[in-house]
Amino acid sequence: MTGATCAVTQAYEEYLAFTEERLCGRCLPCLTAAPLIIDIFRRLRQGAATSADIDQLEKICAEVFITALCKHGQKAVEKISRAIGDYRTAFETHARDKRCPERSCEKLLRYTINPGRCTGCGKCRDICPAGAIVGESFIPFRTDNHPYVIIGNRCTRCGLCLTVCEEKAIEVA
Structure with a gap:
């Protein structure tokens, strides 16, 4: 194939x-x-x-x-x-x-946010039509920051978050 x-x-x-x-x-x-x-x-x-x-x-x-x-x-x-x-x-x-090795079966794709790359801008959360991205923008000197994460069962796999993430922090597996 x-x-x-x-x-x-x-x-x-x-x-x-x-x-x-x-x-x-x-x-x-x-x-x-x-x-x-x-x-x-x-x-x-x-x-x-x-x-x-x-x-x-x-x-x-x-x-x-x-x-x-x-x-x-x-x-x-x-x-x-x-x-x-x-x-x-x-x-x-x-x-x-429950994974597609070629990443062509849409229902088997998993979107995740790499916290090491995410700057906490919030663009992905704002554009997500399903409300699958939760978290808050990074606030310096605060110890209880909640980084952005994608809730898998809410995600519709539309890919809009990929288009707005300038840091390429959203990964598809």
Whole structure:
């Protein structure tokens, strides 16, 4: 996989293209497996999947490969199986660590503020539409300063904070 697209996203998009262009609806294995496969991919890309879901995806693909009536369905699930085999680490990272190694699955991105770089200007807090950035501007000679932090479950990952931070203190992982 090259570029900014991760293996999970690429396999998902290729399978979606198959369901839109080649899924004929006459083959029961492909027809019943499609929503299950799509659901597992969506959960992987949103951080809601487990390692058991990857095993389930492999099992579904193997069963469809054996029972599909045409080579289009077989080819589609074979690509998924090959992607899992070739990029197992990426799939496992999505499921186990809830993180995308390529940083292309938006729901799995984590925005943090590096306190060593943050000057406490407050521009990021002011622009955040979700109110996910809390803290206060730095006041010299005060010992109870509260540095800026991003509350992960409030963050919508819009990226506006990145655009206004002149110190590059906001990091995406």
